[in-house]
Amino acid sequence: MAKILIVDDEEMVRRTLHRCLEDMGHETFLAGSLAEGAALASRDVDVIFLDLGLPDGEGQKAIDTFRATSSKPEIIVITGLGDNYGAEEALRRGAWDYIRKPASPLVIRSALTGALEYRAKHKVEQCRSVRLHDSGMIARSPVMQRILRTLSKAAESDANVLILGETGVGKELAARAIHANSVRKDRPFVVVDCSNLSETLLESTLYGHTRGSFTGAVSDRGGLIAEADKATLFLDEVGELPVSLQKNFLRVLQEKRFRPVGAHREYLSDFRLLAATNRNLEAMSNEGLFRKDLLFRLRTLEVHLPPLREREGDLETLAEHFISATCTRYKIPEKRLSRQLLAVFQSYHWPGNIREMRNVIESTIIEAGKDSDIYPKHLPAAVRLSLLANGAKDRGCDGTVPPQKLTEPEPLMMPAYEEYRAMCNRKYFKELLIVSGNDLVKASDISGLSIPSIYRHLGISRLPTPRRNRS
Numbered sequence: 522m523a524k525i526l527i528v529d530d531e532e533m534v535r536r537t538l539h540r541c542l543e544d545m546g547h548e549t550f551l552a553g554s555l556a557e558g559a560a561l562a563s564r565d566v567d568v569i570f571l572d573l574g575l576p577d578g579e580g581q582k583a584i585d586t587f588r589a590t591s592s593k594p595e596i597i598v599i600t601g602l603g604d605n606y607g608a609e610e611a612l613r614r615g616a617w618d619y620i621r622k623p624a625s626p627l628v629i630r631s632a633l634t635g636a637l638e639y640r641a642k643h644k645v646e647q648c649r650s651v652r653l654h655d656s657g658m659i660a661r662s663p664v665m666q667r668i669l670r671t672l673s674k675a676a677e678s679d680a681n682v683l684i685l686g687e688t689g690v691g692k693e694l695a696a697r698a699i700h701a702n703s704v705r706k707d708r709p710f711v712v713v714d715c716s717n718l719s720e721t722l723l724e725s726t727l728y729g730h731t732r733g734s735f736t737g738a739v740s741d742r743g744g745l746i747a748e749a750d751k752a753t754l755f756l757d758e759v760g761e762l763p764v765s766l767q768k769n770f771l772r773v774l775q776e777k778r779f780r781p782v783g784a785h786r787e788y789l790s791d792f793r794l795l796a797a798t799n800r801n802l803e804a805m806s807n808e809g810l811f812r813k814d815l816l817f818r819l820r821t822l823e824v825h826l827p828p829l830r831e832r833e834g835d836l837e838t839l840a841e842h843f844i845s846a847t848c849t850r851y852k853i854p855e856k857r858l859s860r861q862l863l864a865v866f867q868s869y870h871w872p873g874n875i876r877e878m879r880n881v882i883e884s885t886i887i888e889a890g891k892d893s894d895i896y897p898k899h900l901p902a903a904v905r906l907s908l909l910a911n912g913a914k915d916r917g918c919d920g921t922v923p924p925q926k927l928t929e930p931e932p933l934m935m936p937a938y939e940e941y942r943a944m945c946n947r948k949y950f951k952e953l954l955i956v957s958g959n960d961l962v963k964a965s966d967i968s969g970l971s972i973p974s975i976y977r978h979l980g981i982s983r984l985p986t987p988r989r990n991r992s
Contacts, residue, residue: 523637524565526550528558528580529572529599534622538570538599541626542633555583565592568617568636570629573600573607581607582831584614589663595636599624613825615667623967653702657694659842662834664827668695675822676702681774683759683819684797686826689876692797693757695826700753705793708752711745716758724766725782728773734783746779749792759819760800760811767812774818794819829871829878839875840866843882844895856886857894865897869908950978 525547527538535551542549550566552558554577562569569587573580584596598611601622608619617639618632653673660669675682676699684692693712700710718726721735729744746754756762762770773779774794778787796819805811829836840858848855862885871877881904888899897905953975957964961972968975 523547523567526566526569528552562590566594568595581611585663662832675699680821681794682822684824689874690826696755696795711749712755714757716761720763728779728781730782746790750790754792756796759796760798771815829874847883859894859896
């Protein structure tokens with residue numbers, strides 16, 4: 522018997538799942554919100570059925586939190602939101618399955634059986650602690666614990682890894698962590714910044730060149746691919762790699778052979794490739810700006826680093842780390858982070874992510890002078906102005922919350938039960954027709970109702986036929 526947690530704000534869905542899973546002999550716990558679910562998840566549940574649209578937050582963002590609990594349950598997303606809303610993000614966060622409502626008992630039971638079988642076979646692996654040494658990464662939040670597990674698995678292999686994320690999230694640091702924990706850790710970590718080099722210079726930098734191969738080539742010079750032999754090659758901002766070089770580099774990546782500019786022979790290099798970018802390579806490939814075959818090669822493994830604003834639980838730790846490091850570098854007594862400044866940091870959007878935080882804290886410490894505590898008044902003017910312009914989640918630029926005007930609560934308006942039931946029926950059958958594309962046979966299969974019953978619920982004798990344009 523397994524312990525199953527159902528987190529869904531629809532009581533009917535909770536009861537239906539409860540009956541279905543209870544018939545299978547499992548113990549179930551029911552929650553109508555994320556807060557209730559978080560409290561019940563501490564009961565060492567095995568599987569969580571999780572809705573995405575909940576009254577107190579988005580379910581997909583809670584996947585990492587639930588997965589980080591002591592029992593590390595499998596997450597099965599079950600949602601009524603259309604067009605596979607949030608499916609990519611949910612699966613990327615490690616959800617076991619993604620199910621659209623309404624779902625048949627067969628689909629529910631099949632997903633649960635698969636999750637429990639996997640859990641039984643991989644329980645030891647699930648409980649294994651993250652072992653990523655010398656990473657330099659501060660990662661206590663659930664989302665970053667998931668990232669560390671992914672980086673740890675990447676370090677154990679020799680596969681190509683594509684690291685994605687906004688500017689300043691620490692993509693190079695993640696790449697260095699993979700290298701430092703891999704079998705190549707005693708060899709060089711060779712960095713190529715694709716955004717700072719022209720096409721000609723980039724080709725020469727990667728492959729090397731012979732004397733006289735172009736103007737200014739006064740001697741033979743080895744390239745970084747040769748330097749990365751039996752080591753790790755890191756292509757930073759790989760989205761900036763010129764299209765004309767992408768085909769050639771794809772061959773180098775496949776064959777591990779390269780030819781220096783102007784040379785008449787090829788050379789071998791056993792390099793391991795890590796790449797990073799803040800650009801959407803999928804969209805670029807659809808526009809012909811990045812080769813699809815190269816993209817497939819780059820992302821044997823794919824890591825998405827979250828922005829700082831989504832790393833709840835890491836912000837204070839990161840701030841204190843940068844304060845300590847800055848004070849040590851400037852050889853001054855360590856300063857304290859005030860409660861007001863922490864509130865501002867938690868409200869700020871951090872468009873430049875960790876890199877911006879490091880620079881903001883350095884500027885703040887310099888501005889604070891001999892003050893032992895740092896406050897919002899020590900922040901750079903640009904940050905304070907941004908807080909004022911954006912409202913900083915209804916906080917002032919000093920971190921305080923303005924008093925709220927008290928108003929009398931509006932009376933709760935509820936329709937009569939029969940009216941509410943009729944309204945729900947109309948909504949269900951309207952969505953049923955949309956999902957089935959007005960195909961009554963398909964609608965009947967989904968709903969389990971006969972076609973005459975569907976007509977009766979719709980209150981019509983037949984479906985309208987599409988209008989044709991008159992010539």
